[in-house]
């Protein structure tokens with residue numbers, strides 16, 4: 001039986017300002033969910049967003065409040081081992097709130113996988129890979145600093161895929177910044193950009209033409225999320241891969257974007273999809289439509305990152321790798337043992353459930369009062 005559902009807000013400073021077109025982050029707020037079951041099993045889930053309400057329509061505070069007030073009472077007392085029944089009740093009754101649903105579903109699946117003594121990946125179809133290549137986002141806002149950061153990551157063998165956040169400056173200045181970084185790194189690295197919806201279609205035509213000519217491998221969400229027509233025209237116009245991120249809010253969007261031939265690649269995010277199982281459906285739509293996959297992040301800490309890693313480990317192909325670096329951007333950790341990053345890869349945890357343990361003393365010290 002599901003006995004208790006507790007939620008915690010944890011504010012963690014980032015290692016440096018993280019500059020996106022929609023916000024500059026100096027801290028990340030983790031919403032952690034703990035599901036306690038009457039058989040003594042405890043499951044954890046997490047949701048994060050970026051810059052309060054700057055990125056999405058849920059804030060950390062709304063996620064916590066909506067879980068505490070509306071979602072937890074709906075499923076408390078239900079059979080904890082019937083995860084699908086609990087989630088069906090939530091999905092039938094609660095509109096939207098994909099991030100909150102993701103955190104709850106993750107916690108229920110973590111508990112159930114622990115109960116069955118299997119890694120969470122095995123409840124999602126089973127893992128076909130044990131380690132995932134991880135991109136790093138260069139977002140200091142300064143070209144020389146970004147190059148130095150990338151060189152350091154290559155040297156310590158942590159990342160050789162770099163995503164640059166652009167869209168805040170003029171197209172011309174952004175292109176100059178990106179191509180300077182690409183020239184400095186050469187063939188040692190894959191360089192990609194994330195415009196976070198900042199360009200108009202005409203900006204995008206100019207910007208993408210220059211980036212493609214300069215050897216950039218991937219263009220993420222160049223135009224507004226709702227402008228599927230423009231995304232489709234860009235996808236069809238250019239050879240460089242176009243990735244949908246903010247346009248993709250779960251399986252229905254995955255289907256609509258596929259029908260519109262609007263993207264070469266999907267950034268699969270468990271929060272944006274509304275949970276691990278809807279995210280798996282996004283990946284299945286992509287596979288059936290010939291769209292390639294990328295494991296995306298909302299800059300989660302260790303719990304949400306581990307959850308996404310379990311999901312991505314089940315994908316038969318993962319052509320564009322992942323960006324599961326969230327914990328590395330944060331100065332503090334709620335896990336007793338951090339996730340393992342080595343040789344450019346994140347190791348998918350092997351223990352039962354998420355395969356990570358929460359240090360409750362650390363959490364008590366870090367949680368918002």
Ligand SMILES: O=C(O)C[C@H]1C=CC(=O)O1
Pocket residue numbers: 020050137139194196245296297298299323
């Ligand atoms: O992809 C996004 O839009 C959000 C996020 C992921 C990595 C990063 O630096 O920001």
Ligand SMILES: [Mn+2]
Pocket residue numbers: 194196220221245246267
């Ligand atoms: Mn993005």
